[in-house]
Amino acid sequence: MDQNWVSIIPFLVVIPIAIKTRQVLPGLIAGxxxxxxxxxxxxxxxxxxxxxxxxxxxxxxxxxxxxxxLYAFSGLISMIKLSGGIKGFVExxxxxxxxxxxxxxxxxxxxxxTFAAPSFRFVTIAxxxxxxxxxxxxxxxxxxxxxxTTATPIIVLIPIATAFVGYMxxxxxxxxxxxxxxxxxxxxxxxxxxxxxFSFVMIIVGIYLSFFHHSKSxxxxxxxxxxxxxxxxxxxxxxxxxxxLPNKPWNLLLPLILVVFLTLxxxxxxxxxxxxxxxxxxxxxxxxxxxxxxxLLFTTIFTFLFFRFQKMKTGDLLNGFIFGGNELMSVIVLxxxxxxxxxxxxxxxxxxxxxxxxxxxxxxVIVPLLFIFGCAVSYFIxxxxxxxxxxxxxxxxxxxxxxxxxxxxxxxxxxxGTFGAFxxxxxxxxxxxxxxxxxxxxxxxxxxxxxxxxxxxxxxVLYGATVFFI
Numbered sequence: 310m311d312q313n314w315v316s317i318i319p320f321l322v323v324i325p326i327a328i329k330t331r332q333v334l335p336g337l338i339a340g341x342x343x344x345x346x347x348x349x350x351x352x353x354x355x356x357x358x359x360x361x362x363x364x365x366x367x368x369x370x371x372x373x374x375x376x377x378x379l380y381a382f383s384g385l386i387s388m389i390k391l392s393g394g395i396k397g398f399v400e401x402x403x404x405x406x407x408x409x410x411x412x413x414x415x416x417x418x419x420x421x422x423t424f425a426a427p428s429f430r431f432v433t434i435a436x437x438x439x440x441x442x443x444x445x446x447x448x449x450x451x452x453x454x455x456x457x458t459t460a461t462p463i464i465v466l467i468p469i470a471t472a473f474v475g476y477m478x479x480x481x482x483x484x485x486x487x488x489x490x491x492x493x494x495x496x497x498x499x500x501x502x503x504x505x506x507f508s509f510v511m512i513i514v515g516i517y518l519s520f521f522h523h524s525k526s527x528x529x530x531x532x533x534x535x536x537x538x539x540x541x542x543x544x545x546x547x548x549x550x551x552x553x554l555p556n557k558p559w560n561l562l563l564p565l566i567l568v569v570f571l572t573l574x575x576x577x578x579x580x581x582x583x584x585x586x587x588x589x590x591x592x593x594x595x596x597x598x599x600x601x602x603x604x605l606l607f608t609t610i611f612t613f614l615f616f617r618f619q620k621m622k623t624g625d626l627l628n629g630f631i632f633g634g635n636e637l638m639s640v641i642v643l644x645x646x647x648x649x650x651x652x653x654x655x656x657x658x659x660x661x662x663x664x665x666x667x668x669x670x671x672x673x674v675i676v677p678l679l680f681i682f683g684c685a686v687s688y689f690i691x692x693x694x695x696x697x698x699x700x701x702x703x704x705x706x707x708x709x710x711x712x713x714x715x716x717x718x719x720x721x722x723x724x725x726g727t728f729g730a731f732x733x734x735x736x737x738x739x740x741x742x743x744x745x746x747x748x749x750x751x752x753x754x755x756x757x758x759x760x761x762x763x764x765x766x767x768x769x770v771l772y773g774a775t776v777f778f779i
Contacts, residue, residue, distance in 0.1 A: 316657035319344040319650060323699055324686060331735050333695025334639070337646040344653030359649065366648025371482065371598070375475040376641055378602045380634040382472055385564065385609045386429055387633020388626055392616050393554040394561030395433055401558045403440040412441045413455070413519045420459050426472040427460040427730070427738050433561070434459070435745040436550045450756045451518055453742045457757070458515025461693065461730045461738055462508040465723055468499055468597070469572050475598060476644065480697050481719060483651040484705035487659070490715075495597050497719060504720025506771045507680075507727050510764040557619075564612045571604035640694065647698035654702060675711045677772040679704055680721040684765050687729020691736040696726035714779040721772055732761035 319340035327336030345362065346355030366372055389395060406412045416434055438452055447455070464471050481501075482494035579600050580591030613626055679700065687696035700722050708718040730736045734754035743750040 314662065315347055316654060316659040316662045318347065319654055319657070320659075320699070320703070323650070327695065327699075328686070328689040331690060333690045333692045333699075334643055334646065336690075337643070337650055337695070337698065341646055341650045341653055344650065344657055348653070348656060362649035362652045363645055365652055367645055369648075372479065372644070372648060374598055374602050375479050376644065378475050378598070378605060379472065379637050379640060379644075381602075381605050381609055382426075383637040384630035384634040385568075385605065385612060386426070387629045387636070388609075388612060388616065389561055389564060390432070390548070390633075391554075391625065391629040392560040392619070392621060393557045394559070394564075396550045396554045397556035397558035398433060398561045399436045399440070399550050400556045402437045406437070406441055409446050410520075412438060416456060416459055416519070417516075420463055427464060428741055430460045430464070431456065431738070431741045431745060432550070435742060439746055449746050449748055450753055453746050453748060453753060454757055454760070455515050455519050457731060457738055457742055458511050458518075461727055462511040462515075465505060465693075465727050466502050466508055468495075468502065469569075469576065469601060474498075474601065476640075476694060477697065477723065478598065479644065480647070480701045481705075483648060484701045487651060487655045487702050488705055488709055490705070490709070492715075497716060500716035501720035501723060504717045504775070505724045505727065506720070506768040507724035507764060510767050511727075511731060511761070514760055514764060560616070560619075563615065564608055567611060568604055568608040571607055572601050575600035575604050643694060643698070650698070651702055659702070659706070670707070670711060673773065673776050675707050675713055676717055676721050676776055677769045679707065679718065680725045680772055681765075681769055683722055683725025684728040687726050688733045689729075689735075691729060691733040691739075693726030693730035693736075696729055697722060700725065713776065717772070717775060717779055724768060728761060728765055732757055 322343045323336040323340035325336075326339050327333045330336065341362065342355065342359055345359035349355050349358040367376075402415060406415055416438065419434055420430070435453075435456055438456060442449065442452065464473055465477070468474060478494045478498050481497055485492055485494060485497075576595045576597055577591050578595075580595030583595070584591055609630075613630075616626055617623065683696055683700050686699065687693060690696065701719070704718045704722045705715065707713070708715050730738050732754070733739060734750055739754050739757070740750055742748070743753045
């Protein structure tokens with residue numbers, strides 16, 4: 310089926326269904342099912358083919374490592390919440406911070422220890438800022454905006470010990486395999502980081518709002534937009550800071566310090582064994598996914614024993630770990646379907662089709678158009694991960710056709726998904742912040758949309774200009 314136009318049908322199915330349902334998974338499943346029936350158009354044959362593609366992705370050793378990492382990571386965070394680590398950190402910080410500058414500095418500095426996932430950032434920092442709302446003297450919407458600029462836009466730029474790294478590397482990997490490109494996906498991910506222009510623009514906007522923009526005090530804002538009232542205690546904003554939990558900040562800090570330290574150490578050691586070279590060469594040559602997984606598993610075991618030493622019950626810890634891991638099952642299913650869809654489109658000849666029929670598109674417009682299209686998709690489905698899964702194979706194919714820098718294209722795809730995670734009213738980030746700060750989701754999303762669109766426009770111009778220099 311090489312160079313057959315039917316290879317684009319799965320994508321034509323995925324995007325409209327995802328936008329219509331405002332959920333990425335139904336669209337991906339429909340695309341996978343459609344592609345499977347195109348390959349084997351019989352009543353049972355299509356389903357059998359779909360199962361084969363799903364199993365193929367799930368049994369791949371690299372993919373299994375990613376799934377174990379995601380499950381264990383979420384389980385570790387759940388144990389930390391259960392132990393009172395987050396609540397203790399919030400209590401300690403809110404009691405010590407006295408000024409707006411101190412509160413905002415804490416928001417940025419705390420990224421060093423809470424960059425693991427956006428949701429982790431939110432349940433750690435947002436309750437602190439909610440407790441200090443009157444001291445901060447910012448409208449609650451501005452406060453939420455500032456917190457969000459320190460979450461996904463920063464986390465997608467961090468190459469180790471985050472919930473994003475494994476998935477992002479996996480998406481790059483399957484896209485390279487589809488194009489028969491021999492390259493290290495992690496190295497390409499690292500090279501793409503400077504080209505995630507949207508993240509950098511949003512971080513700059515967040516810093517401006519934090520330290521250089523004079524806002525009206527919270528007392529002057531619409532009462533509906535104020536997150537803290539006398540009757541509304543911040544302890545109720547998330548189960549991780551519930552009053553009934555103990556106050557043990559070291560239950561948060563120690564596991565985080567350990568997992569980051571071990572990740573760096575094991576990454577260096579793995580690369581050093583291969584190269585016997587200098588410090589930086591060792592990091593470049595290392596198998597980072599293996600190092601992150603081993604560091605995480607060691608930290609999880611240590612944390613379990615550390616909490617048991619504090620007389621926490623084994624059953625509670627195990628249940629907390631399993632509960633946390635199960636919260637990521639939707640992401641694991643998403644990954645399995647993305648891997649399957651990638652295999653389907655490759656077997657249908659998608660890469661050959663793009664190569665044959667997309668050569669007329671000027672290379673100078675491919676990257677900005679890809680970014681703008683990705684922004685639209687991610688906004689309407691509210692999922693950065695879903696957008697990356699849909700667009701990365703297309704982006705890598707187009708990069709080969711137009712002879713455009715691969716890191717630049719990969720960075721643009723990641724930037725487009727970041728836009729949706731930040732700006733969409735359907736995204737987990739928007740809804741989590743709105744819940745914790747007691748904001749209307751739609752009102753808050755509308756407030757963020759204008760600066761996000763301005764940042765996206767700047768980003769598109771940057772991509773258009775960068776193409777001529779790379």
